[in-house]
Amino acid sequence: MDGAALRAPERHPGPTERLRADARRHLWHWGVQLATWPEAPLTLVEGRGTTVVDADGREYLDAISGLGVVQVGHGCGEIAEAVAAQARRLAFASLANGVSNDVATRLSVEIARLAPGDLEVSFLTTGGGEAVETAIKMARQYHALSGEPRRTKLIAREGSYHGLTLGALSATGVAVSRRPFEPLLPGFHHVEHPEPARFDGTSEECGELALRSLEARIEFEGPETIAAFIAEPVSTAGAIKVPPPNYWPGVQRICARHGILLIVDEIFCGFGRTGRMFGGEHWDVRPDIMTLAKGITSGYAPLSATVTSRRIADAFWAGPETEFQHAATSAGHPVSCAAALVNIAVIERDGLVDRAAEMGALLGDALRPLVELDGVSHVSGIGLLWGVELERPDPARIRRLLAALRERGVLARGSATNVFLYPPLIVTAAEVDLLAGAVADALTISASE
Numbered sequence: 513m514d515g516a517a518l519r520a521p522e523r524h525p526g527p528t529e530r531l532r533a534d535a536r537r538h539l540w541h542w543g544v545q546l547a548t549w550p551e552a553p554l555t556l557v558e559g560r561g562t563t564v565v566d567a568d569g570r571e572y573l574d575a576i577s578g579l580g581v582v583q584v585g586h587g588c589g590e591i592a593e594a595v596a597a598q599a600r601r602l603a604f605a606s607l608a609n610g611v612s613n614d615v616a617t618r619l620s621v622e623i624a625r626l627a628p629g630d631l632e633v634s635f636l637t638t639g640g641g642e643a644v645e646t647a648i649k650m651a652r653q654y655h656a657l658s659g660e661p662r663r664t665k666l667i668a669r670e671g672s673y674h675g676l677t678l679g680a681l682s683a684t685g686v687a688v689s690r691r692p693f694e695p696l697l698p699g700f701h702h703v704e705h706p707e708p709a710r711f712d713g714t715s716e717e718c719g720e721l722a723l724r725s726l727e728a729r730i731e732f733e734g735p736e737t738i739a740a741f742i743a744e745p746v747s748t749a750g751a752i753k754v755p756p757p758n759y760w761p762g763v764q765r766i767c768a769r770h771g772i773l774l775i776v777d778e779i780f781c782g783f784g785r786t787g788r789m790f791g792g793e794h795w796d797v798r799p800d801i802m803t804l805a806k807g808i809t810s811g812y813a814p815l816s817a818t819v820t821s822r823r824i825a826d827a828f829w830a831g832p833e834t835e836f837q838h839a840a841t842s843a844g845h846p847v848s849c850a851a852a853l854v855n856i857a858v859i860e861r862d863g864l865v866d867r868a869a870e871m872g873a874l875l876g877d878a879l880r881p882l883v884e885l886d887g888v889s890h891v892s893g894i895g896l897l898w899g900v901e902l903e904r905p906d907p908a909r910i911r912r913l914l915a916a917l918r919e920r921g922v923l924a925r926g927s928a929t930n931v932f933l934y935p936p937l938i939v940t941a942a943e944v945d946l947l948a949g950a951v952a953d954a955l956t957i958s959a960s961e
């Protein structure tokens with residue numbers, strides 16, 4: 513996309529204003545209070561490749577892939593056709609009571625082919641939080657079935673995000689999300705996150721400190737009471753936190769030593785986002801359970817998966833008395849599975865994982881010099897997953913920055929300290945340039961207001 517080629521807004525005052533008013537009144541949004549938000553909500557109506565179009569006809573480079581979802585880009589005809597064809601052929605079939613369906617089965621084989629280590633059995637659901645809920649319940653019941661019913665506790669990391677349903681929220685370490693719902697589930701504990709970019713010491717020492725925090729918590733709780741440790745390979749909440757090289761091997765060793773299951777949440781990092789098919793591949797992470805969502809369908813239909821090993825699945829599959837006490841009406845939804853199958857085929861055929869690594873390296877090179885700008889402290893990321901961080905929390909500046917980006921035809925996202933950039937994996941070198949240039953301008957403008 514060329515910045516100069518952005519279409520001028522077309523005027524549809526009647527319908528567009530009505531749409532905005534209706535959105536404010538009848539549709540529950542989140543992240544900002546739309547009802548009192550000073551700006552008119554951006555109402556998207558169309559998407560093509562890396563571009564989204566609003567109700568006024570204005571185009572934006574979608575620098576956040578919807579919400580870290582649209583790996584193959586918008587308007588992919590092959591996936592759209594597969595979805596329509598599947599809806600005509602068999603729109604719905606459950607996975608209950610001895611019924612299966614062909615597309616869900618084919619997808620589970622594809623996931624087994626791609627998944628790291630010995631993961632080969634999928635429990636399919638429809639959203640990320642649901643996949644995490646499934647993982648937590650799977651870990652707990654697995655230990656109960658394996659003669660260790662005291663292993664019920666879960667360890668996660670401070671600041672981590674794993675979803676907002678009550679089980680997933682109990683694992684999530686974001687205080688503001690947790691507060692209104694406390695007390696959350698008992699037995700969920702949070703340990704330190706390795707943050708080399710913010711650590712005053714070597715990255716090795718930073719990894720060691722985080723590992724010590726994990727071990728100390730395990731010792732304190734009693735290893736025989738802990739079901740699982742859950743973490744994202746690269747943390748995406750609040751800031752992009754790429755762990756030091758010694759972190760994941762250490763986590764893997766500690767979990768194995770104490771019989772603690774390792775749940776790797778690949779909901780954001782999976783399907784090429786970090787320049788590998790799964791983020792954990794950067795450190796050869798071998799999960800016992802892996803959660804997937806977002807990029808699994810590139811958003812063409814909702815789908816998530818909780819993937820585990822034969823060993824763990826077999827503990828549940830021995831007979832009626834060991835059945836996993838979990839189910840969902842839309843598990844293995846044929847239309848979502850059809851979308852995922854074609855999405856995975858497109859990612860592989862078009863080499864989008866390597867492309868993410870290549871374009872991600874360009875984006876990183878273009879963003880790193882921004883650390884020299886006023887008030888900017890870090891630029892962190894990997895693959896096509898980047899955050900530019902301010903020295904201190906400044907939500908007002910981030911808001912100005914996002915508005916300035918929008919004026920330049922770029923749709924991004926922010927936290928109190930960071931502006932996030934994770935464009936579709938089909939992004940071009942020219943778009944990477946445009947994006948980095950727009951971020952540089954917006955940072956400068958936002959600093960001076």
Ligand SMILES: Cc1ncc(COP(=O)(O)O)c(C=O)c1O
Nearest residue numbers: 639640641673674675777779780
């Ligand atoms: C790492 C991670 N886990 C879980 C979730 C929850 O997914 P969902 O919003 O589909 O429930 C998200 C969503 O952003 C996520 O990034």
